[in-house]
Amino acid sequence: MKINGIYSKPGDTVVTVTDQTHAGDVVSYTSEGQQVTFVAVNDVPKFHKMAIEPKKKGETVKKYGERIGVALKDFAPGEHVHTHNLGSREED
Amino acid sequence: MKFKGYRRSDGRVGVRNHVVVMPGVTCAAVAAKKIAATVPGAVYMHNPNGCAQTPRDTAITLNILSGMIANGNVYGALIVGLGCETIQEEMYVEAVAQKTDKPLHYIALQKSGGLKGTVDSGVKIVQELIQGAEICRRVDCDLSDLILGLECGGSDPTSGFSANSVLGAASDAVVDSGGTAVLTETPEAIGAEHILRERGATPEVGQRIYDAVKNNEKLFLDLGMDVRSANPSPGNKASGITTLEEKSLGCIHKAGARPFTESYSYGDMIDKKGLMFMDTTAYDVCSTVAKVAGGAQVVVFTTGMGTPVGTAVAPVIKMTGNRDTYKNLEDILDFDSSASIYGEKTTEELGGELLEYILRVASGERVKAEINEAFDMAINQFASYC
Numbered sequence: 001m002k003i004n005g006i007y008s009k010p011g012d013t014v015v016t017v018t019d020q021t022h023a024g025d026v027v028s029y030t031s032e033g034q035q036v037t038f039v040a041v042n043d044v045p046k047f048h049k050m051a052i053e054p055k056k057k058g059e060t061v062k063k064y065g066e067r068i069g070v071a072l073k074d075f076a077p078g079e080h081v082h083t084h085n086l087g088s089r090e091e092d
Numbered sequence: 093m094k095f096k097g098y099r100r101s102d103g104r105v106g107v108r109n110h111v112v113v114m115p116g117v118t119c120a121a122v123a124a125k126k127i128a129a130t131v132p133g134a135v136y137m138h139n140p141n142g143c144a145q146t147p148r149d150t151a152i153t154l155n156i157l158s159g160m161i162a163n164g165n166v167y168g169a170l171i172v173g174l175g176c177e178t179i180q181e182e183m184y185v186e187a188v189a190q191k192t193d194k195p196l197h198y199i200a201l202q203k204s205g206g207l208k209g210t211v212d213s214g215v216k217i218v219q220e221l222i223q224g225a226e227i228c229r230r231v232d233c234d235l236s237d238l239i240l241g242l243e244c245g246g247s248d249p250t251s252g253f254s255a256n257s258v259l260g261a262a263s264d265a266v267v268d269s270g271g272t273a274v275l276t277e278t279p280e281a282i283g284a285e286h287i288l289r290e291r292g293a294t295p296e297v298g299q300r301i302y303d304a305v306k307n308n309e310k311l312f313l314d315l316g317m318d319v320r321s322a323n324p325s326p327g328n329k330a331s332g333i334t335t336l337e338e339k340s341l342g343c344i345h346k347a348g349a350r351p352f353t354e355s356y357s358y359g360d361m362i363d364k365k366g367l368m369f370m371d372t373t374a375y376d377v378c379s380t381v382a383k384v385a386g387g388a389q390v391v392v393f394t395t396g397m398g399t400p401v402g403t404a405v406a407p408v409i410k411m412t413g414n415r416d417t418y419k420n421l422e423d424i425l426d427f428d429s430s431a432s433i434y435g436e437k438t439t440e441e442l443g444g445e446l447l448e449y450i451l452r453v454a455s456g457e458r459v460k461a462e463i464n465e466a467f468d469m470a471i472n473q474f475a476s477y478c
Contacts, residue, residue, distance in 0.1 A: 047249040048332035068338035088335045
């Protein structure tokens with residue numbers, strides 16, 4: 001299956017899609033040699049992030065193996081992750 | 093690995109052989125521009141300041157401008173002042189003399205018979221400088237003679253994954269060969285300062301970098317302002333970068349994986365070898381200029397969305413990991429690293445190709461910013477003009 005997601009480091013809770021992705025599309029990426037697939041829950045623009053782990057409001061979101069912010073609301077794997085549900089601080 | 097560069101009498105190495113014409117104050121820019129435009133081979137370098145600044149900002153302006161002139165890429169310079177401005181002739185002469193012994197001339201418009209008299213005098217001086225520059229020949233130089241500036245701007249998510257990582261691989265190769273690379277843009281280390289602290293060659297250097305990042309955010313908070321309200325930019329966000337931490341973690345990939353040898357203040361001359369940090373603003377032009385003032389002869393500038401920025405003194409190589417951007421904006425971009433996004437080439441392979449290209453540019457190949465004459469200039473300041 002075509003690889004259309006970038007998983008950068010162990011611990012990441014999001015992947016970056018390399019194509020314009022629509023709800024229902026399969027996103028496939030490689031994690032430590034294994035191919036993993038998720039179904040996009042909603043549209044994810046090219047090079048935007050998609051959750052691969054469920055997050056509760058206030059929980060840490062990771063990319064590059066590091067904290068990039070906290071969930072501003074609950075979200076599920078396959079959901080688009082951007083300014084509507086991710087911020088530097090919980091009060092953002 | 094070698095390149096063909098110019099060895100200067102002050103010990104520095106250049107990759108260009110510029111004769112620079114610079115206004116001593118913006119008010120005299122019209123004369124400096126006319127002089128540079130009259131003499132083939134001369135290059136006009138803008139100066140946005142020169143007057144009506146606090147002593148602290150005047151010192152910063154002088155440090156940057158004297159650093160630009162002292163850069164190895166410059167053979168010699170003419171400063172065209174107005175006459176009544178804050179930064180007087182002797183201040184320029186002294187600031188430049190502290191850094192280099194290269195030819196420097198100064199004329200003031202108010203003492204040179206107006207615009208025509210100033211241009212006539214300036215043209216004669218610049219013609220003589222060009223004759224001196226033409227005697228210089230390129231000779232074999234080593235990677236250890238190179239100071240490589242690491243810059244990013246107009247970033248998108250491909251910047252962290254591709255362009256910055258590929259530049260990081262090239263930076264590591266330069267450092268491993270005894271050369272120098274310099275990371276700047278302090279606000280774009282916010283969220284990644286803990287990683288930079290661990291990468292200090294000594295705990296003290298790591299702590300100084302960490303403190304620079306923490307102090308940067310505090311400086312603005314103390315003034316009631318939030319750096320994060322301006323960064324990431326609207327374009328960064330539209331492209332998919334959500335938070336400043338995410339942007340910063342992508343940014344620092346430019347600095348590869350080597351330890352930081354030293355941490356410098358804004359625009360200070362880089363006097364050591366290895367990987368360096370310099371405390372600068374995230375404003376691309378300001379930050380690029382600071383590295384060149386610090387001695388960088390070549391800057392590699394990564395971008396996601398594209399930018400034409402360049403400097404009058406140093407070639408600024410523009411690279412992107414976004415294939416669409418490269419195709420759409422090829423007349424302002426030099427290097428496409430997007431093959432690493434699609435698994436067609438590894439970061440290391442592309443880093444090797446980038447290094448070869450950097451050496452070609454160092455040996456004289458012109459980059460798009462030079463062809464386009466994108467000679468931008470900005471200098472950071474703390475207070476407004478007074």
